[in-house]
Amino acid sequence: MAAKRWNWRLWAGFGLSIAALAGYIFYVNETRAVFWPALLVFVVAAVLLISGAKRRSREPEVYRGKIAGPVLTGLSVLVFAFFGFVAYQVSRVFPAAKGAPQVGQRSPEFSLVDANGQNVALAQLLSTPIANSGGAAGATKGVLVVFYRGYW
């Protein structure tokens, strides 16, 4: 009797799910757009898992995967659910920001009050030299504007 064939589709599908999740998490800080490629990889993973499961159910003497099938599929579903959770958190922490100034564009002017009640305007920050702090005082080299979620 021939040895049963390894049901590689099940393992490939599971492997791709992990890769999609890992890739998404690794790259999402660069751009939220990585969500769509990750989703596409999950679709391919699902196709492989379904295809692997079908082969097993149609030809159980030929293909392995009686236990691996449901287990790998179940795990992949969990991986996908976690991906959904992460994607939701990402959307809450950083918006698509299509209208944010791009590299090369001028930043919008702003004027806000700081924690001491003093008014701080971007134009003023850009034109005022940095105060002498041990080195030679020089023209301002720029401003780093950090947006944060807030104290909670």
Add this chain to the structure above:
Amino acid sequence: MKPVAISADTNDESQKLVSVAKITFPLLSDSQTQVIRSYDLLVPKGGQDNRDVSGIAEFLLDSSGQVRWRHFGEEDAERLVKEAKKL
């Protein structure tokens, strides 16, 4: 290189953060979220008690106000310093 931080916190909340975290750079209070919206970073109802908050982002501006580098999401101080040095 001057850092400033902006959030939708009120002045009181910013003050608390300054003293708790011993922050030495200006923490600007954009409680009407006008500046946050001008940067298209608004996360409506994204904060505690469904308050509007800002998305997390960093913009490095040169002395003419032009954006030279930007990043969405948190970033380490090391990377920020490295990008600032390029100006």
